[in-house]
């Protein structure tokens with residue numbers, strides 16, 4: 001065995017120990033967070049770990065993508081995470097023109113760990129910024145294919161989506177419930193719980209003890225949409241804290257539209273309202289986004305000329321509830 005094989009062996013064992021620690025129910029959330037932060041610190045600062053694939057899960061490569069990149073900016077990486085938020089004081093194109101492009105410039109912020117002053121998603125206690133944490137290349141190729149084959153093989157088990165208020169013509173899509181794909185559910189659930197402390201910190205949200213992880217596999221095909229709503233506005237959904245949406249589809253892409261639009265949200269009154277400042281997020285293949293479930297958002301209409309199910313826009317999306 002050469003010295004470099006030995007080193008690789010040690011690194012592999014170290015990584016699997018860290019993986020176990022991150023999932024271990026015996027460690028407190030605080031201890032798991034400390035392990036996660038240390039891993040992220042290492043991934044940020046040392047080359048030997050760069051690109052290391054641990055059980056199909058690439059360690060986050062922390063990319064600085066500022067509009068005007070500074071001297072510390074790094075090249076694009078396999079797992080590319082960034083915080084996206086409409087810049088303050090931008091002229092807004094409003095919800096009354098939902099299909100126009102946002103003129104708001106985006107502000108990309110680095111994910112440097114540990115973060116002493118997390119950027120806050122809330123401008124004050126009452127106004128939520130339209131902020132998402134976006135991570136590209138989220139799943140490995142095999143896992144992405146697993147998600148895709150699950151969706152395509154179970155096409156006949158999807159059912160029409162509803163809203164909690166059953167409002168008509170507010171939402172058009174179809175859904176596959178998570179009980180029909182327990183392995184995929186568990187894979188994603190563990191990833192989400194592992195990333196939770198970092199995500200919450202980056203979004204500037206108060207930390208919370210996670211409870212149930214709700215998940216659905218959603219298909220949007222030609223003419224599908226979801227008008228402006230938030231995800232925690234009813235008594236049954238009030239404990240949803242964090243929304244995640246993982247986008248995937250078959251290449252070459254055969255639909256257009258379906259962007260996620262996030263609105264600045266006023267939570268001061270009894271009615272949560274969207275303002276006319278927004279940020280538009282491309283539903284890129286293998287991208288996941290996270291945001292505060294109280295924040296108003298919509299899915300712009302999808303155009304899929306073939307109307308074939310397997311040419312659609314798919315998501316594994318849901319909510320992490322506070323316990």
Ligand SMILES: O=C(O)CCC(=O)C(=O)O
Pocket residue numbers: 226231245259260283297298299315317
């Ligand atoms: O598909 C998306 O981009 C978002 C879906 C969504 O808002 C929801 O299901 O509540």
Ligand SMILES: [Fe+2]
Pocket residue numbers: 229230231297
């Ligand atoms: Fe939603």
